[in-house]
Amino acid sequence: MGQGQQEQVATSLAGAVSEEISASLAPVDAELERRYPGDPGTRQPVHTVYVPGDAFAVDTIRSWGEKALTALDTHAPDAASFAAVLGLSDELAEPVHARVRAKLEHEPIEDLRVDFEDGYGPRPDVEEDETAARAARLIAEAYQNGTAAPYMGIRMKCMEAAVRDRGIRTLDVFLTGLMVAGGLPEGLVLTLPKVTYAEQVTAFARLLEAFEKTHGLDSGRLGFEIQIETSQSILATDGTATVARMIQAAEGRATGLHYGTFDYSACLGVSAAYQASDHPAADHAKAIMQVAAAGTGVRVSDGSTNVLPIGPTAKVHDAWRLHYGLTRRALARAYYQGWDMHPGHLPTRYAAVFAFYREGFEQAADRLARYANRAGGDVMDEPATAKALSGYLLRGLDCGALDIGEVARLTGLTRADLEGYAAPRRGDLTASTK
Numbered sequence: 001m002g003q004g005q006q007e008q009v010a011t012s013l014a015g016a017v018s019e020e021i022s023a024s025l026a027p028v029d030a031e032l033e034r035r036y037p038g039d040p041g042t043r044q045p046v047h048t049v050y051v052p053g054d055a056f057a058v059d060t061i062r063s064w065g066e067k068a069l070t071a072l073d074t075h076a077p078d079a080a081s082f083a084a085v086l087g088l089s090d091e092l093a094e095p096v097h098a099r100v101r102a103k104l105e106h107e108p109i110e111d112l113r114v115d116f117e118d119g120y121g122p123r124p125d126v127e128e129d130e131t132a133a134r135a136a137r138l139i140a141e142a143y144q145n146g147t148a149a150p151y152m153g154i155r156m157k158c159m160e161a162a163v164r165d166r167g168i169r170t171l172d173v174f175l176t177g178l179m180v181a182g183g184l185p186e187g188l189v190l191t192l193p194k195v196t197y198a199e200q201v202t203a204f205a206r207l208l209e210a211f212e213k214t215h216g217l218d219s220g221r222l223g224f225e226i227q228i229e230t231s232q233s234i235l236a237t238d239g240t241a242t243v244a245r246m247i248q249a250a251e252g253r254a255t256g257l258h259y260g261t262f263d264y265s266a267c268l269g270v271s272a273a274y275q276a277s278d279h280p281a282a283d284h285a286k287a288i289m290q291v292a293a294a295g296t297g298v299r300v301s302d303g304s305t306n307v308l309p310i311g312p313t314a315k316v317h318d319a320w321r322l323h324y325g326l327t328r329r330a331l332a333r334a335y336y337q338g339w340d341m342h343p344g345h346l347p348t349r350y351a352a353v354f355a356f357y358r359e360g361f362e363q364a365a366d367r368l369a370r371y372a373n374r375a376g377g378d379v380m381d382e383p384a385t386a387k388a389l390s391g392y393l394l395r396g397l398d399c400g401a402l403d404i405g406e407v408a409r410l411t412g413l414t415r416a417d418l419e420g421y422a423a424p425r426r427g428d429l430t431a432s433t434k
Helices: 015-035 058-075 079-086 090-106 127-146 164-182 197-213 242-249 261-265 280-293 314-332 344-360 361-372 383-400 402-413 415-422 426-430
Strands: 047-054 110-117 151-155 188-192 223-229 254-259 299-301 338-340
Touching: 058 090, 058 344, 079 090, 079 223, 079 314, 079 344, 090 280, 090 344, 110 164, 127 151, 127 164, 127 188, 151 164, 164 254, 188 280, 188 344, 197 223, 197 242, 223 242, 223 314, 242 280, 254 280, 261 280, 261 314, 261 426, 280 299, 314 338, 338 344, 344 361, 344 383, 361 415, 383 415
Parallel strands: 047 110, 047 338, 110 151, 151 188, 188 223, 223 254, 254 299
Antiparallel strands: none
8 A cells, every 4th residue: 555545444333332332431431530539730739747736836837947957057068068978979969068058048948837736745635725716826927927838727636536636626726716716728738647437538528528617618627637546547457558548538628648657666566676667567658648649639748767867977977868869769669759847858858859959950851851742762752651740840940959941951851731731631641652
């Protein structure tokens, strides 16, 4: 057949066959859209900082940044010394150090949780009431005057019987305080700890629904994170993955799954000396969380390290290397968020995050540009890979590891282009570029 000659196309099935199959799968199509809406496309913070309720103050964010800078100046005063501690290449040393300093000066905390659970403990009711009301006032003022972290909120006590009423009251005092101060801020995040049964998640969703109705808020305005800290939250008595049930039990309100390193490890009987986020038990739990959350729009966060970078320089360097290594390990496993418990963790949190994105930046930009231009190359990428590449670049932009100018220069793409590749239509991911 000569080139340019029109190909003859023949079919055997009547159109009704396709229509019948589509009709039979309509419920499945609807279920896919409901259960697996995909990533929300919003910024994910690289960490969550926990501050006990009684320690939270108007200057907490600035104070953490200043303490982190002091630690950096004291124990690694220049790019070369900081790079030597962490094993950064000469190429990365200066840009990472400069960006870490800039981050600590301008946005030291991306996500802050005022803690009313383990970090706060049992207190007289009057005291916890006052602390919750103060937290609401300070957070509202921070958002109003531009000094807030991008995300802020509280971790209440859990839904177990012994502390349930106290947790509900603290949440009520806090949310009501925000409403009185002008309304709920866009960056508000709530964390429900020590969840063991999906029914506790449903109960919490009902609680938030009741608050919304009381104040005339849109249904679903309040979402929350679920903390995975018990063996029961990973595996139910019948052998099924409890965490998957919890996501559904939240009825669309779940925004994150946060791994609780030490409670979970202790629950499994791991000795204190071996309780860490790289323990095999931790890897198993987070792998289950990751699979359960995939495609649901719920994001997974790693836990923390309890080794604090304090004391003489040698000890600080050891703690920094540990924290840096754990953070890099988590990033490679697609856990893009973790917990930080001390200002001294901030330099290595950001160093690890910035190095991660800057190391792979040029290769990711080149691959995405080739994909966008159908240019080919030594790797044949498909829509799902383009989604991963653009998501990688967007996360690097959001945290400050990358600048939009350098991304545009190497990819020829705008942020809107990147967002389009990062959130394709469901059908686009099954299409081949071959």
